[in-house]
Amino acid sequence: MNKKQFGCLLIFIFLNTPLFSQQDGTTDRGRTVNFLNHKHNFISPLGYVHKLKNGRNDTEFIFQFSIKLPVIGNPEKTVLFAAYTQKSFWQVYSAKESRPFREHNYNPDVFLKSAGKNFNVDLGIEHESNGKSEPNSRAYNRSYLKLNLNTALVKTSLKGWLTLSEEQALAPYYKDMGKERSIDDYYGNFELEITWFMGKVHFYNLARYNHKTKYGAYKGNCSIATNSWIAPFVEYFKGYGDSLIDYNHSIERYTLGIIISR
Numbered sequence: 705m706n707k708k709q710f711g712c713l714l715i716f717i718f719l720n721t722p723l724f725s726q727q728d729g730t731t732d733r734g735r736t737v738n739f740l741n742h743k744h745n746f747i748s749p750l751g752y753v754h755k756l757k758n759g760r761n762d763t764e765f766i767f768q769f770s771i772k773l774p775v776i777g778n779p780e781k782t783v784l785f786a787a788y789t790q791k792s793f794w795q796v797y798s799a800k801e802s803r804p805f806r807e808h809n810y811n812p813d814v815f816l817k818s819a820g821k822n823f824n825v826d827l828g829i830e831h832e833s834n835g836k837s838e839p840n841s842r843a844y845n846r847s848y849l850k851l852n853l854n855t856a857l858v859k860t861s862l863k864g865w866l867t868l869s870e871e872q873a874l875a876p877y878y879k880d881m882g883k884e885r886s887i888d889d890y891y892g893n894f895e896l897e898i899t900w901f902m903g904k905v906h907f908y909n910l911a912r913y914n915h916k917t918k919y920g921a922y923k924g925n926c927s928i929a930t931n932s933w934i935a936p937f938v939e940y941f942k943g944y945g946d947s948l949i950d951y952n953h954s955i956e957r958y959t960l961g962i963i964i965s966r
Contacts, residue, residue, distance in 0.1 A: 742787045743770035748961030765794040780819050787813040807949045826850035834948045842948035844870035859899040887951050890944035892920045904929040921945050933965040
């Protein structure tokens with residue numbers, strides 16, 4: 705592991721300690737903090753892709769950190785958030801290739817969240833890219849609307865978006881009746897998330913779908929809390945969009961890891 709790789713892991717662990725992970729913006733000692741969880745934060749030393757066909761190692765180390773910061777507003781009315789999520793794919797088991805990072809996906813996000821404990825709405829703009837040069841550059845910019853419904857047993861969100869622009873550089877297109885495929889054709893037009901709470905056990909499901917192309921993805925995981933901020937999990941993913949570089953390749957992935965401050 706080189707210094708850059710080690711530094712990335714240190715930043716990930718630091719940002720996900722309890723100081724930064726309380727959903728109500730306070731620590732256990734009652735001190736106010738600004739950073740909150742956004743999407744899932746996790747470390748997965750085992751991410752296995754079934755029947756991988758492109759020649760790379762089918763098992764890799766995956767981690768994601770995701771935080772948000774309230775910028776301005778009143779929690780009883782509307783709050784403007786700035787958020788950042790990064791997902792990294794590390795070919796740590798490819799010793800002959802010097803264990804390279806295969807892909808990083810960078811996802812900054814700005815959104816307004818309406819007040820409401822059981823029901824609220826997010827309205828935002830997000831960018832996602834992999835930071836690569838041609839011919840491997842992938843990026844998009846979207847505006848989105850997200851509806852959130854929360855109860856004691858179930859947390860549900862439905863997100864729809866309008867793609868403002870996207871970039872696939874010189875990547876090869878799949879063609880169907882002469883039409884070039886876009887990232888949206890594979891990622892879908894909407895995203896549905898449902899989490900069931902059963903004590904320390906959480907069942908998380910995500911589905912994306914494009915009704916025109918019939919492409920999309922499903923992800924499901926089960927996590928079990930061992931203390932206030934660590935939960936081992938197992939996960940299954942099937943479909944498109946596991947990473948930006950492989951947006952137009954369907955994969956089936958099995959993952960084992962730890963969710964931090966779920």
